[in-house]
Amino acid sequence: MLNRRTLLAASLATGLTACSRSAPPEGLLRVATTNLPDSLDPARGEFASAALAYKQLHAGLTEYAPDGSVAPGLAESWTFREDGRLWYFHLRDGLTWSDGHPLTAEDIVWSARRLVDPAQSFARLGDFFAIENARAVLAGGMPSEAMGVSALNERSVEFRLTDPLGLLPVLMREFYPFPRHVIERHSADWVRPENMVTAGAYTLTGESQLHLSMTRNPAYYDAARVAIPAIRLDAVQDAATRVRLFRAGDYDLADQPPANQIGFLRDRLGERFRSFDAPILRYLKLNHARAPLASA
Template identity: 30%
Template sequence: MPRGWLLAISIGALLLVACSTSSDVAPQSEEAASQSSQQDAAAATDTSNQKNAQDNSTGATRAESPSPTAQPDSVSPPGRVERPAGGRLVRLFSDPPTLDPHITTDSTSAVIVNEVFGGLVTITPDIVIAPDLAEDWDISPDGKVFTFRLRQDAKFHDGRPVVAEDFRWSLERAADPLTESPVADLYLSDVIGVADKLNGKAETIQGLRVIDERTLELTIDAPKSYFLAKLTYPTAFVVDRKNVEGNKNNWVFEPNGTGPFRLERYDIGETILLGRNENYHLGPPFLDEVEFILSGGDPMLMYENDEIHVTGLGLADLERVQDPANPLRNELATAPPGFSVSFIGM
C-alpha cells in the first residue's frame, strides 16, 4: 500500500509508521486510535494508555491533581480536534494478563482496559486531570470531601445510563477481599473505610456515599493533592454489575464498558479487535477498528510487508532505515519521551 504518515505512537524511541490512502488505515491524527479526550490510541503505547497515578489507559506519569481548594468550574473536558475518521489500525501485541480493571496492574492490560472502560476522571495527553464520566466535582474547604456529578450522557456500551450506584458497587467490588485486587490498597485506601473493608473488618466503605442518581461523594482521611490522580487508575473504573455477576468467570471477554471502544472479539493467542463506540460521551474515536495481532512475528518484517501499521525500530535496523536511499527513512518518527519509575535494591 502507499506509505506516508499515520500517527506517532510508541514508548519514547524511534519508530516507523505507515499510512494508506485506502480505507483500511485512518488518516493522520495524534489521537487517531482513541477518543480525543481521554486516552491515546488503543494502539498507543503503555505510556499513553496506562493512566496510572504513579507513572504512565492503553498513558504518562500522573499529573498532580488540583489542590484541595480547587473549584470545579476551572475543570473542563479535553478538547476534541476535528480529524477525518474511519479505517483500521493494526499493531503487534501480546495477550493481556487480565481485562478486569479492578485487578489490572500491568501496562499491557491497561492498553486494552483504558479503551474499553472509564472512570470518574481521566488524564489528558498534556498530563492534566480532566472529567470523564463525572462532568465536574466539588472539593470541601478542608480538602477531604469530593462530590462528583455524573454526566447525563454517560452510558454503558449497551446504552444503559451510568449512575452513581454503578460507581458505588464498582468501588465496593474493587475493595472486596474476594476480588483480590493487588492495587486497591494503593489507589483507593485514601477513602475512609477502604482499608477496613480490604482487611475484612467492614462490609461497606464508610467514606463512599450515593447522594442521588447522578451524585457520588467520596471522603478521604486527609487532604491530598494527588487523590484525583489516583482515580485515573483502572482500579477506580466503573463496571456493569449485571455484566459481572451474570458471568463471573468470563465476563471480561464480553465486557459492557463505557470507553471509546468496544471489545468486539478476543481470541486468545490470536487477535483482539476493538470497535468504535459511536455513543461515547466524549465523542466517538476517529478509528473504526483497532486490531491487535497476538500470534507473534518479526515486527520489522511485518511492517515492511504492510501487515502492521506501526513498529519500534531497533539498533540493528537503524542504520539501514536512516540511509537516504531507503524509502523507509521518510516513515521514521521520534516518539515523545516516555515516563517510568525504576527502583534499585541496595
C-alpha cells in the first residue's frame, strides 16, 4: 500500500514531504523521483528506481511490515519443513487480479519459472538461487518445469530448496507474480496501460517517458486501507530541480535531495523534511565448491 512513509522507504534515500502551496487535483498525490522504471515488467526491469513503482503496481508474496520485518502479502501464512529445505506459502482466500481473474497458486508457480527461464525473461537467479534446479533451468540444461516449485492446490505453493534458507520469506517481499492469462495474450506489450493487469494497490492508467499515472485498484486484497486515490509519478532527474519544484508547491513529495543541502533544507522546511531508515538487506552467498568450504 502506498503512503508517504512507504514511498520514502522505497526510494532508499532521504526525502521531502509537504503540503504544497498550490492545491493539487483532489485525491492526487504528485511525486517527483529521480528516474522512472526502464520496464514495468519486474522480469525485465534493471533500474533500482523501478522498486518505487513496482511496490504500488505489483503485490509480493510477502510484504514489508512497518518496522521493516516480514508481513503477509499475497500469502497470508508460510511454514517450512526439513530445516528450511521445504517451504509452503498459503495464499489468501479469494485473491483476484485487477481484471477480476482469479489469482491462484498456479500463477505463483508460472511466475517463478518465468523469472528464471531465459526463453521468457531477462533471466537471472536473483532470490531463487537456492531453489532446486533453478541454476540448470537458467543455464538451459533443464526445462522451466523442472524448477523446484509446485502448486499443491489452488492456494498452496511448495518451494523445494537445495540448501536450507531461513531468509526465503524475506526474499519473497520482492517476488511479484505475473498475470499469465494477460502475458500469453499480449506478450511484451502486457505492461502497456490498455493491457496491464496487476495484483497491487494501484493499476496503471497512463505512461510516458516522463511520468506514470496510477489509480487505486478496487480488486486489491487490502483495498480498504489504500487511502490515496491516484498518483502521478514524474521523472525529475536533477536533485536541485526536484527541491525547487517541491518548494514551489508543484509536488507533494520529492525524494533524494542534494546531500550538500540536507542541513539547510532541514532548517528551512522543519517538519516538512522527513528522513527514514531504509530497509536494505545484505547477505553473502558462499561458494561451497571451493576449499576450505567444500567439506562444510
